[in-house]
Amino acid sequence: MSTINAQSDQQSRHAALSPTTGCVHNWTQTLVPTTRDAPADAETPSHIFLVRAGYIRQVGAGIYNYLPLAWRTLRKISEIVREEMDAAGASEFLMPAMMPIELYKDTKRDENYGDLLFTFEDRHGRRTALGPTHEEVITDLMCGAVTSYKQFPLNLYQIQSKFRDEFRPRAGLLRCREFIMKDAYSFHLELDGEAGLNHTYDKMYQAYTNIFTRCGLDFSAVEAEAGPIGGSASHEFMVNCANGEDTILVCPESGYAANVEKAEIGQRNWSFDLAPTTEITKHHTPDMPGIEGVAEHLGVQPSEMLKSIVFRRVGTEAKWVVAVVRGDHDVNEAKVRDAVGTEVELAPEAEATKAGFSIGYVSPRTFDSIKMTLVVDPDALNAPSWATGADEKDHHITGFNWSRDMANAIAAEKVKVADIRNAEAGDPSPRAEGAKLEARRGIEVGHIFKLGTKYSSAMGLSVLNKQQKKQDVIMGCYGIGVSRTLSACIESAHDDNGIIWPLAIAPYHAQIVVIRPDDEGVMDEANKLASELAQQGFDVLIDDRDDRPGPKFKDADLVGIPLRFIISPKTIEANQVEFKARSDEGKAELIARDKALHAAIAKCGSLN
RNA sequence: CAGGGUGUAGCUCAGCUUGGUAGAGCGUCUGGUUUGGGACCAGAAGGUCGCAGGUUCAAAUCCUGUCUCCCUGACCA
Known part of the structure; x- marks a missing residue:
């Protein structure tokens, strides 16, 4: 437009637009295979729309082609990731996707990662792995490439296809066996200070916040379970979405938010001293190891029962831990670990049976006959009478009372009371007196970890520090599921007719639907508008197909381009x-031709 | 990995019980009429019925094996 001053325009351009000239593509010259029907196996909105709108096509289970529209969006997400990572001081590089399995030996992940690791043999019979993540490769690289403490801190990242042999890929791009991921790894010699892990971790937290904000996503950063490293050493970035796979708990007053695997529960009242109300009665409950069946058979609620789960301290033969929670609650293994102070694993049934446990019918009373650590959740103490296992196959008891039936253990202070169950909506907030946790669903798109020296010590990555003492390098790692971000965005932003992209990651900013493209001058006019838009940084898709208006409008809704x-x-x-925005209700409004560009620029301001 | 299901045209599916040599709708192509929310008429192309064995004069259909893909669960740095 001649009336627009190029200079001032440049400055006022929406951040999502290209700083240079945008591109103009014709629908007939690219591949956008839209369909009226979704494949029968597509169930989630993102899967259905990605296929119907011509973004992806399946190749195999959890393996997809990214067609031109999807690839454009993936590139835009990647570009935002690059800009923010670079701005935060990280350097992009690229590691190979395949690597000798031996690399995973030192960290034992060749075994621990188990079947998730894709492996194959080359012609020489060497076992080779396809990388599910690259801690080992980069740690090995650093062993040879970094020789002095003066080279730290470092933060390196790559954007690459990752491979995981998921037991069950599902929901289109949400859980794939091959997917695109940004993974970053940072290296330090201390935790605190400018060069420390904590500083980089905080910068990554901020970078992730910037990235997902720029992508136009509705997301939450939540505390996550980090494994043995502990502390607040891990955060997940979740796209808020009612049918997400993960459950998060939030405190509306303090702002506390955590994954269900991590969420703490606030102060709860409990006492060992509730007086018994009835005698213990034994009931025959054949073939009912599960809470549900027993509760129904005994005519009690699951919340009136005790669930006793047998764990074993990892690396030991018979160091048993019995965790007791209320029947309607779920034991949280990480919380049990924290409560007893060592890693634990679900006891192998055969060995637990050999030790005397009647698996499926265990009660706290086994304490008297088997050496164990007994941990109890506060909510499992708050009634005078419980139904629980009889420590005998096919039998349960009612009338169990802690003060009477566990008197010895309690007197010896051998009953440890701790928060060992998953938090639920309505539980007290750990951060605000009187507040209650609320449950929400989300899709994990980013995860940052403080790894500590787990990999460096296992693989011998150490350097001499300034004091000339050999020191293991401290690491952090930071992942973003790029292809998952694309589908998570659709899960949270669509309507019945299709996708509704935010400007920043839409494959094109604007679409020009051309009615009767064969008529004299119509395409000329479309091309003219497209080039005006492109001059201002809009990427433009011209639907120049010779088709009736109906299908073209339907496809425009499906594909979801913002303007x-x-x-x-x-x-x-x-x-x-x-002119209309995809997110606007109803039909497009007529505007003067010479106001088109202004309208587009103005509309950008009101979109995210 | 356990349980369940599935495989026939590009997509959605029928046919299988009761064996007789493959169908519909949508899409695609041609010609015509049309042109504002998935048009109409006429015509056409397109499938070794997942694969391999077996039974039979004859197999999409019955039998055996195998693979694929999906669902629920478990699993998920």
């Missing part, structure tokens, strides 16, 4: 164009 112009012989006649 839509419609040009037809009618609008040209009136010197107008039609």
Whole structure:
């Protein structure tokens, strides 16, 4: 537009637009295979729309082609990731996707990662792995490439296809066996200070916040379970979405938010001293190891039962831990670990049976006959009478009372009371007196970890520090599921007709729907508008297909490009164009042709 | 990995019980009429019925094996 001053325009351009000239593509010259029907196996909105709108096609279980529209969006997400990572001081590089399995030996992940690791043999019979993540490769690299403490801190990242042999890929791009991921690794010699892990971790936290904000996503950063490293050493970034796979708990007053695996529960009242109300009665409950069946059989609620789970301290033969929670609650293994102070694992049934446990019918009373650590959740203490296992196959008891039936253990202070169950909606907040936790669902798109020296010590990555003492390098790692971000965005932003992209990661910013493209001058007009838009940084898709208006409007909704112009012989006649945002309700509105560019620029301001 | 299901045209599916040599709708192509929310008429192309064995004069259909993909669960740095 001649009336727009190029200079000032450059400055006022929406951040999502190209700082240089945008691109103009014709629908007929690219591949956008839209369909009326989704494949029968697509169930989630993102899967259905990605296929119907011509973004992806399946190749195998959890393996997909990224067609041009999807690839454009993936590139835009990647570019935002690059800009923010670079700005935060990280350097991009690229590691190979395949590597000798031996690399995983030192960290034992060749075994611990188990079947998740894709492996194959090359012609020489060497076992080779396809990388599910690259801690080992980069740690090995650093062993040879870093020789002095003066080279730290370092933060390196790559954007690459990752491979995991998921037991069950599902939901299109949400859980794939091959997927695109950004993974970053940082290296330090201390935790605190400018060069420390904590500083980089905080910078990554901020970078992730910037990235997902720029992508236009509705997301939450939540505390996550980090494994043995402990502390607040891990955060997940979740796209908020009602049908997400993960459950998060939030405190509306303090802002506390955590994954269900991590969420703490606030102060709860409990006492060992509730007086018994009935005698213990034994009941025959054949083939009912599960809470549900027993509760129904005994005519009690699951919340009136005790669930006793047998764990074993990892690396030991018979160091048993019995965790007791209320029947309607779920034991949280990480919390049990923290409560007893060592790693624990679910006891192998055969060995627990050999030790005397009647698996499926265990009660706290086994304490008297088997050496164990007994941990109890506060909510499992708050009634005078419980139904629980009889420590005998096919039998349960009612009338169990802690003060009477566990008197010895309690007197010896051998009953440890701790928060060992998963938090639920309605539980007291750990951060605000009187507040209650609320449950929400999300899709994990980013995860940052403080790894500590787990990998460096296992693989011998150490350097001499300033004091000339050999020191293991401290690491952090930071992942973003790039392809998952694309589908998570659709899960949280769509309507019945299709995708609704935020400007920043839409494959194109604007689409021009051309009605009667064969008519004299219509395509010329569309091309003219497209080049005006491109001059201002808009990426433009012109739907130049020779088709009726109906299907073209349907496809435009499906594909979800944020801004839509419609040009037809009618609008040209009136010197107008039609314009609407994908997110606007109803039909497009007619505007004067020479206001088209202004309208697009103005509309950008109101979109995210 | 356990349980369940599935495989027939590009997509959605029928046909299988009761064996007789493959169908519909949508899409695609041609010609015509049309042109504002998935048009109409006429015509056409397109499938070794997942694969391999077996039974039979004859197999999409019955039998055996195998693979694929999906669902629920478990699993998920």
